[in-house]
Amino acid sequence: MATTLLKLKELSQQTIEAIVKSPDAWKKYLNAAPNIFRYSFEDQLLIYAQAPKATAVATYDVWNKIMHRAVKKGSCGIGLIHTKRRYEKIDYVFDVTQTAEKYDSRSLNIWKVTEKNETLVRTYLQNTIDIEEGMESIPELVHELIKESVDDVIDDLQDALKEDVEGTYLEDLEEDQLKHDFQELLENSIFYVCLSKCGYDPEMYLSSDSFQFITNFNDISVLRHLGYATTETCNSILHGITVFLIRNQKNIDQKITQLETTPEVLTKISAEKRVPNFGTQKEEHAEEEEPDNHVLRTVPKAPVRVDEVIEADDDYTQLEFIPSEAEQSEQIQLEIASRKTENDAEYIVLETGLGGRLDATNSFEHPFLSVITSIGLDHTEILGDTIEKIAGEKAGIIKKGVPVFFDGSDERSSRVIEETAENVEAPWYKMEKDALKIQEITDKHIAFSILDEYDNNTVWQVASTGIYQVMNAALAIRAMRYTFGEKAEICKWQKVVASVKWQGRMEEVLPGVIFDGAHNLAAIREFTKSIRLQREAEGEIHPLIILFSAVADKDYSHMIELLCRESKADAYVIAKVDNKRGAQADTLAALFRKYTDRPVYREDTLADAFTRALNEKGSEGKLYCLGSLYLVGELKELIGGEDA
Numbered sequence: 001m002a003t004t005l006l007k008l009k010e011l012s013q014q015t016i017e018a019i020v021k022s023p024d025a026w027k028k029y030l031n032a033a034p035n036i037f038r039y040s041f042e043d044q045l046l047i048y049a050q051a052p053k054a055t056a057v058a059t060y061d062v063w064n065k066i067m068h069r070a071v072k073k074g075s076c077g078i079g080l081i082h083t084k085r086r087y088e089k090i091d092y093v094f095d096v097t098q099t100a101e102k103y104d105s106r107s108l109n110i111w112k113v114t115e116k117n118e119t120l121v122r123t124y125l126q127n128t129i130d131i132e133e134g135m136e137s138i139p140e141l142v143h144e145l146i147k148e149s150v151d152d153v154i155d156d157l158q159d160a161l162k163e164d165v166e167g168t169y170l171e172d173l174e175e176d177q178l179k180h181d182f183q184e185l186l187e188n189s190i191f192y193v194c195l196s197k198c199g200y201d202p203e204m205y206l207s208s209d210s211f212q213f214i215t216n217f218n219d220i221s222v223l224r225h226l227g228y229a230t231t232e233t234c235n236s237i238l239h240g241i242t243v244f245l246i247r248n249q250k251n252i253d254q255k256i257t258q259l260e261t262t263p264e265v266l267t268k269i270s271a272e273k274r275v276p277n278f279g280t281q282k283e284e285h286a287e288e289e290e291p292d293n294h295v296l297r298t299v300p301k302a303p304v305r306v307d308e309v310i311e312a313d314d315d316y317t318q319l320e321f322i323p324s325e326a327e328q329s330e331q332i333q334l335e336i337a338s339r340k341t342e343n344d345a346e347y348i349v350l351e352t353g354l355g356g357r358l359d360a361t362n363s364f365e366h367p368f369l370s371v372i373t374s375i376g377l378d379h380t381e382i383l384g385d386t387i388e389k390i391a392g393e394k395a396g397i398i399k400k401g402v403p404v405f406f407d408g409s410d411e412r413s414s415r416v417i418e419e420t421a422e423n424v425e426a427p428w429y430k431m432e433k434d435a436l437k438i439q440e441i442t443d444k445h446i447a448f449s450i451l452d453e454y455d456n457n458t459v460w461q462v463a464s465t466g467i468y469q470v471m472n473a474a475l476a477i478r479a480m481r482y483t484f485g486e487k488a489e490i491c492k493w494q495k496v497v498a499s500v501k502w503q504g505r506m507e508e509v510l511p512g513v514i515f516d517g518a519h520n521l522a523a524i525r526e527f528t529k530s531i532r533l534q535r536e537a538e539g540e541i542h543p544l545i546i547l548f549s550a551v552a553d554k555d556y557s558h559m560i561e562l563l564c565r566e567s568k569a570d571a572y573v574i575a576k577v578d579n580k581r582g583a584q585a586d587t588l589a590a591l592f593r594k595y596t597d598r599p600v601y602r603e604d605t606l607a608d609a610f611t612r613a614l615n616e617k618g619s620e621g622k623l624y625c626l627g628s629l630y631l632v633g634e635l636k637e638l639i640g641g642e643d644a
Helices: 001-019 023-036 042-052 062-066 118-128 139-163 175-198 220-248 325-343 389-398 411-423 467-487 490-499 521-538 556-567 587-594 606-617 629-643
Strands: 057-059 069-071 077-083 087-095 099-101 263-269 295-300 365-373 403-405 429-431 434-441 445-450 457-462 506-511 513-515 546-548 571-574 600-602 623-625
Touching: 001 023, 001 042, 001 077, 001 087, 001 220, 023 042, 023 175, 023 220, 042 077, 042 220, 057 062, 062 069, 062 087, 069 490, 087 118, 118 139, 118 220, 139 175, 139 220, 139 587, 175 220, 365 389, 365 467, 389 411, 403 411, 403 467, 411 429, 429 467, 434 467, 434 521, 445 467, 457 467, 457 490, 467 490, 467 521, 490 513, 506 629, 513 629, 521 556, 521 623, 546 556, 546 606, 571 587, 571 606, 587 600, 606 623, 606 629, 623 629
Parallel strands: 365 403, 403 429, 513 623, 546 571, 546 623, 571 600
Antiparallel strands: 057 087, 069 099, 077 087, 263 295, 263 365, 434 445, 445 457, 506 513
């Protein structure tokens, strides 16, 4: 393996030297990029070197288990170098030409702009950018979107680039000239890939000197900045188009694939309808024959990967396949039936995927109750760009006559949920922040009470310092009250609630080391509120260290700005997650330095970052690791490996 690893590293270096020799060599590489744009720059280099004509690349497990295609015997895998913990290893992927169909094989739906979807693509682009009057063609719109995208980050990218120009051709350039050359080359490279992916000939829209500066990027230390920025921006733009096509194409029968899971909606399927006294809410409900089982449905927030990869985990590379609604529904019902048979379960918890309106769990026609927790701006490319639009998607789980319990902290989302519930004659109950009273905050738990007719004198406790878990627990308690009524044994439920652990949610994994999967602006806001309340309750604890990483398709710039302004940490440690979606550490570190005067440490590996953060924390401080669930997962793997 060591020999193979060395050969792959040499191949990567040779490829770098080859693609920057001339503009034509760079364009030859860019011609291959549209088919593998979901992969990291390093992965793209090795795929291009080993299979320059690859059209759809995935791991053996993806081809076999998801696509139901057999990798042909004797096929030579495409080797990719990945770092796990502190060690480098080789992962192998295969092109579709190296696979054979089975009787139940799924087809690849690799999109390009056609007469059928041209209007949809144009609509997406027009809604995404501030367009000039008369700008109608897709190439024009793509070009404008690229300019806007690059303008937003070019200063930060240049700052990171300047740190590595020493000893290269770029060292002698004036700062303005360096920015000009870098920006022009970056925009043209992104434009080339995006147009190619859409089915246009980029040569028709670019001049002969569009890539004249590529020979100045003949060192890996500077080329990686161009490569990373190109792949990340292409990923973001093309992913957005893909998602929009899937969501809006009229005759599409495909559903969105889900990844990260955060409990969000609870639904119990039962024909028995018991409606409590909700005061101002509607109380009409339909009578149904009671079924033999009860099904609880919990709906997670989940980002989607709907273009050239499905990421069921870090080893799954993406393909343009999405299971149909019928397939998802069948799978869910089979799973429920299996669990009922094997375990004779009284209650089954189901989690929907992204949103709710389009989720396959809606195939259950007689849910018992629904619970919707807080709604923030996340996955806007799928759910909509306002709180109201996202709430509308979440409210899609509400059924006629079925009570819905929800977080009423935000007036905008509450209004949408209330209107949806009333339109389908569903009783609703809104849990407001004023109904929750914090009794105690420690470094291990939060004690609270619910100020209503049920629980005015009952003190509940959650084993978390995340203030957001109080509302989540309160909604769960209310759902429990409704489900069990007078049969509910409160003392037992107090113990149950107090014993619940949330992995990756303000989870103390080591003394003074807390992992939190906050990965959007709303979650970061709740995180900063939580640590502020804890420090107020316990007094200032120093030092306070934050280890941060994020994925490239999140709004990490505003996340970092809020984190720097509100956390007031003593130091920040930055690294890239070992995942093709990961944002580059240089980019993240540049943003931290923009928004804080506290020390910012950028490390090459997550293991080095964790070691640095622990050293900065010392024996008395606290270390919070957040920004991505991928970060939490990789750190847990790192710790587990060390413990083992």
